[in-house]
Amino acid sequence: MLDISAVSLGYGSEVLRFSGLKLGKGEQCLITGPSGSGKTTLLYSIAGLLDVLSGKISIGDTEITGLSEQARDHFRGRHIGMIFQTLHLVKSLSVIENLMLASYVSGMPQDRAYAESILKKLDIYDKKDALPSQLSQGQAQRVAIARAVLHHPVLLLADEPTSSLDDASCEAVITLIRQVAEENNATLLISTHDARVKKYFTQVVNVGVPS
Numbered sequence: 153m154l155d156i157s158a159v160s161l162g163y164g165s166e167v168l169r170f171s172g173l174k175l176g177k178g179e180q181c182l183i184t185g186p187s188g189s190g191k192t193t194l195l196y197s198i199a200g201l202l203d204v205l206s207g208k209i210s211i212g213d214t215e216i217t218g219l220s221e222q223a224r225d226h227f228r229g230r231h232i233g234m235i236f237q238t239l240h241l242v243k244s245l246s247v248i249e250n251l252m253l254a255s256y257v258s259g260m261p262q263d264r265a266y267a268e269s270i271l272k273k274l275d276i277y278d279k280k281d282a283l284p285s286q287l288s289q290g291q292a293q294r295v296a297i298a299r300a301v302l303h304h305p306v307l308l309l310a311d312e313p314t315s316s317l318d319d320a321s322c323e324a325v326i327t328l329i330r331q332v333a334e335e336n337n338a339t340l341l342i343s344t345h346d347a348r349v350k351k352y353f354t355q356v357v358n359v360g361v362p363s
Contacts, residue, residue, distance in 0.1 A: 153177040153339050154198070154307060159207030159217075161190070161197045167205065168193060173357060177306070180330060180340040182349060185359035191343035192237070194359060195311050198341065199232055200224030211307055229258030233300035233338065235310040235329070239292055241284040247271065247295050248280040254299045270298045273335075274328070290321055294328070301332050308338040314346045326352050 154175040162168050168190035175181055185191050196202045198209055200216045201224075209217045211231065216224055228234075241250050251267040271277040274294045284292055293313070300308060310329055314322040326342075326349055333340035342349065350356055 153179075153212055154341070155208075155210040156198070157208045157210075159194075159197065159209060160205040161193055161202065161207075162205070168359065170194060170207075170359065175339050175341070175355075177339055178334070178337045179355065180333060180353060181342075181355040181357060182353040183341065183343040183357050183359055184347075184350065185345060187345055189345075189359045191345070191359050192311050195309050195341065195343045198307075199234055199309055200228050226259070229260065230303060231306050233303070233305035233308045235296050235300045235308075235313055237312040237315065239284075239296040241292060241295060243284050246281045246283060247276070247287070250284070250295060251299055251302055254302055258303060260303050267298070267302060270302065271295075274298055274332075289317070290324070293325055297329060297332055301336055301338070304336055305338050308333050308336070308340045310340075310342040312344050312346070313342065314344065314349060319348065322346065322348050 156170060156173045158172055160167055160169050183191050193202060197204050204217050208215055214227060216227060219227065242253060245253060248267060252262045252264065255262045268277060268280060271280055274297060276291050276294045279287060279291055313329060314325055317325060
């Protein structure tokens with residue numbers, strides 16, 4: 153489902169060369185490495201948010217490295233869910249409005265009933281009319297997860313989802329992300345330097361320091 157073949161990516165003299173990775177539908181994998189090793193750059197390239205210098209990245213039958221920026225945006229909105237390290241919730245909008253905005257920006261139908269059903273599954277339905285400033289960190293994280301799976305993505309990407317969490321919250325978030333991925337039969341790829349996360353994954357890929 154995800155096929156990365158000999159990609160080079162990065163900025164200026166800091167280039168990450170990644171030999172490759174293949175994941176089938178529904179598989180889960182962890183990308184590890186120290187801060188500054190290029191994990192986030194790799195994840196953003198998979199999402200089509202950054203250009204690669206060379207090599208290919210394919211998701212299903214689509215080679216995203218061969219698409220224009222506009223086409224990548226279109227593909228990402230329909231097929232990729234992403235949980236950013238910074239959650240990027242719009243402060244002036246309620247939880248449900250943030251989800252409806254995600255549908256609007258992606259050009260997808262705004263299905264409020266389905267969005268509310270996701271919030272119920274994630275146990276934050278009672279916060280649907282709350283502003284982000286009225287949420288705890290854990291609740292805001294759940295909203296970000298809800299937004300990421302709103303359009304039934306085939307690929308779910310998470311960038312450092314536990315870096316600022318205590319042990320209990322770390323376990324809860326990783327368990328929740330993995331569960332949501334399984335329920336959607338989505339391929340899951342998480343990048344992190346958090347050693348606590350490794351025990352939850354059988355597939356772990358280490359990214360070295362850029363050369």
